[in-house]
Amino acid sequence: MPYMEEQAAPMDFTKYFSVETVNRQRSALKVLRPYFEIPGMVSFGTGIPHPSTFPVNAMTISIPFAEKSVFIPGYNSLEPESLLPLAPYTAPSKAEPLIPDLADALSYSATYGAKHLLVWLKESIKRIHAPKYDDWEVCLTAGNTDGTDAVLRTLCNRGDTMLVEEFAYPGLLSPAATQGINCVGVPMDTDGVKADALDELMENWDEATQGRTPKLILMVPTCSNPCGMTMSEQRKRDVYRVAQKWDLLIVEDDPYCFLQIRPNGADSPIIPTFISLDTDGRVIRIDSFSKIVAPGSRLGYISAHKVLAEKLMNSRESATQCPSGFSVAAISAVLRAWGGHEGFEQKYIPYISDIYAKRCLNMISLLERYAPASTIEIPKGSGGMFLWVRLKIESHPDVNKRSADEIEQSVFQTMIEDRVLCVPSVYFKAPSKTVLTREEAARNSYLRISFALPPPEEMEEGAKRMGKSLRKEWQVEA
Amino acid sequence: MPYMEEQAAPMDFTKYFSVETVNRQRSALKVLRPYFEIPGMVSFGTGIPHPSTFPVNAMTISIPFAEKSVFIPGYNSLEPESLLPLAPYTAPSKAEPLIPDLADALSYSATYGAKHLLVWLKESIKRIHAPKYDDWEVCLTAGNTDGTDAVLRTLCNRGDTMLVEEFAYPGLLSPAATQGINCVGVPMDTDGVKADALDELMENWDEATQGRTPKLILMVPTCSNPCGMTMSEQRKRDVYRVAQKWDLLIVEDDPYCFLQIRPNGADSPIIPTFISLDTDGRVIRIDSFSKIVAPGSRLGYISAHKVLAEKLMNSRESATQCPSGFSVAAISAVLRAWGGHEGFEQKYIPYISDIYAKRCLNMISLLERYAPASTIEIPKGSGGMFLWVRLKIESHPDVNKRSADEIEQSVFQTMIEDRVLCVPSVYFKAPSKTVLTREEAARNSYLRISFALPPPEEMEEGAKRMGKSLRKEWQVEA
Known part of the structure; x- marks a missing residue:
């Protein structure tokens, strides 16, 4: 039988990987991505600024090789007519610090x-x-x-x-x-x-x-x-x-x-x-x-x-x-x-921080309105994009049957069923040298609520759904 | 004597450095930077595209918080009047791959x-x-x-x-x-x-x-x-x-x-x-x-x-x-x-490559005109931004007295004195397992000439100066 070259085996790339590649940990939050895509989900999941706050809502670029300028749309600005009026231009003096060029x-x-x-x-x-x-x-x-x-x-x-x-x-x-x-x-x-x-x-x-x-x-x-x-x-x-x-x-x-x-x-x-x-x-x-x-x-x-x-x-x-x-x-x-x-x-910092402050305070009042006080502890809020809401695991019906992590996961799953996404604290927990008692663990469980992105009516709907899930989980009457 | 707190010693940051930081090697070319700044220097040193080739020569951005659009100048385009005329805008269809937004x-x-x-x-x-x-x-x-x-x-x-x-x-x-x-x-x-x-x-x-x-x-x-x-x-x-x-x-x-x-x-x-x-x-x-x-x-x-x-x-x-x-x-x-x-x-690739091709061929013809054939070997050139010119160390007067590296360095220094900057090949030499004989080393010494940036008249002046330096070094008559 004549010698026949075997079909080349597919390459095994793993042997080329560095230690970093082999040990790479991707953000724990990536596993939540499929939940974001469930239709009808109200997401309090991500800390992404709302595009209405972006500083530039459209631009034009002058392209010598194409011998024309072209328009690039942006948030709520879909055609050249929506470009804001061009201000008269004064070149920055040498002493001026900002010299866009x-x-x-x-x-x-x-x-x-x-x-x-x-x-x-x-x-x-x-x-x-x-x-x-x-x-x-x-x-x-x-x-x-x-x-x-x-x-x-x-x-x-x-x-x-x-x-x-x-x-x-x-x-x-x-x-x-x-x-x-x-x-x-x-x-x-x-x-x-x-x-x-x-x-x-x-x-x-x-x-x-x-x-x-x-x-x-x-x-x-x-x-x-x-x-x-x-x-x-x-x-x-x-x-x-x-x-x-x-x-x-x-x-x-x-x-x-x-x-x-x-x-x-x-x-x-x-x-x-x-x-x-x-x-x-x-x-x-x-x-x-x-x-x-x-x-x-x-x-x-x-x-x-x-x-x-x-x-x-x-x-x-x-x-x-x-x-x-x-x-x-x-x-x-x-x-x-x-x-x-x-x-x-x-001017700008007060403007932008006010947008988020209002959202923060709105989220707090929605939680106060819709979530039973026996289920969560609502923080004061300090601005930014997140609220860190403590789950009162100590008063959860299963507190003696399941671990705090298990109850947190169960609360998360119930909320997903009710089509509202918050991120459980387990995704943020750094490795620790501290061993918590069962009681301490029950008092150390949270949900991260990001209030940066959803429109106001969605925020309210999300808070309602959270209330519903929490009542189910804690077996509290409406 | 009462206890007195000593003045805090300045911090020793080195103890915080990672192995990478301790061993960091910066680009060898950085040592050439001071030469670039010598007044009157013609630089064939850097492979930087000429700003006239940049695709955008000015832009405007529409800034909602400032309630206006502002102009950003660019190459040869210093005021809004030099913006190229804005083309009518058609939003990309969903099937179109490029969707700037x-x-x-x-x-x-x-x-x-x-x-x-x-x-x-x-x-x-x-x-x-x-x-x-x-x-x-x-x-x-x-x-x-x-x-x-x-x-x-x-x-x-x-x-x-x-x-x-x-x-x-x-x-x-x-x-x-x-x-x-x-x-x-x-x-x-x-x-x-x-x-x-x-x-x-x-x-x-x-x-x-x-x-x-x-x-x-x-x-x-x-x-x-x-x-x-x-x-x-x-x-x-x-x-x-x-x-x-x-x-x-x-x-x-x-x-x-x-x-x-x-x-x-x-x-x-x-x-x-x-x-x-x-x-x-x-x-x-x-x-x-x-x-x-x-x-x-x-x-x-x-x-x-x-x-x-x-x-x-x-x-x-x-x-x-x-x-x-x-x-x-x-x-x-x-x-x-x-x-x-x-x-x-x-259209675009032929246009941009032609710019550099012309520069490449121009540089070659300038070297042929001004540099004695006994001193350098001029390559054919294949485009891009660089010519790799071999120094004929084998015919340099000091070939038996000094190493190829020393002669290369001397040629570089002579050129610096004559106000033209090329980069000697030593800066690019990778660690090697190959040991060259003295003869081989004499035939493996180069200058990198970047022809991407200097204006044509500077290119010619630079080539003249190179010719002068090479004649000095090789003791060749004008």
């Missing part, structure tokens, strides 16, 4: 980002956060996810430990796990991470059983995702002191900073941030335009001690290289059109 | 990227490269640097070996080194990587002395950076067969693909690419809009077997997340305005 923006920029925008952002950080030391620097990122990637790659090795909030953003937990960084949650109360719990955790850290001693803590201190909590100034001071004691770096991931509800609106200053309290240069602050301007801008910025800022940016040289020039030009022009710093701080 | 683009998109643009790009890959197997997929990246980062992170661990071209792009060598990936250069001739040299390298690979057996080879097969070379179809077939023999993945980094000079211009097909020859799914093709549209778009795309494409995109979920929506909307609108696939392939 495509001839520059469409070429390679420095990794730190377009200089004019950096100057503006540095001034903005100074005006709003007023860092207490001199050697800080600002650099651009391609959004907060990119910023977080820069921080993790720059500071952490496989096997390192990073402290995070007890309930943390899956978009942080999953890349950390993929990179082999062990996240450990620090217990929280309604004011965020507890300083004494942090101190105790560090005091009792045992490398032999717990792995490498943590060298940084990452928090979302304002209107946090998932908890919607905002840390008070005092709590920040307390946590900062503990960080000093144990020489921890603090990563302040603060995309919702400007969405906080302030007692007297724009007249109240924002709650002092970690970077504004920092005297040592141990705070890395990550800002983003995603939540207050548009997620699709993929534009953010990091403020940190210049030694750290340089290392963070060096890491981007071989990653994103620099943010999109279309984004830089457009966002610079938007900030200029809004009236620079004054317009941003005095 | 800011309401979508400014929100989060799937990591694979905006679906409409992906459909278009997949069709483009099919039309131009016609992969021979079915299970391939296209995904968007935030540019080629991001695409390369995705490939390295997905496939390589610290200590892995990656094969690269003997002279390789520093923007590849430096992140690989930072990530602890050992690059090994494969010997080249004027047709790129030599298949027999690749086979020999693999045949004789000894893990004990050389480290892990390579599992992938990355090449820039068209108008390569730095060598300006374009691999023939036959060479690609030969290299592909060797890759099959040793089960190597092939990464085809091809940003200059559409800038190749074709014998009959647009009437000649492009030289078949690796992905068009691939039957196994072992080729990962990285495309970019940076060189043919605009670097600042930070938009590229990867085509690969769907198993690999999925892993590559999963890695981006926790990095760039998705490309800029402003870029996606603008580039989609540009592609639409250019007339879709036909316009891109039949």
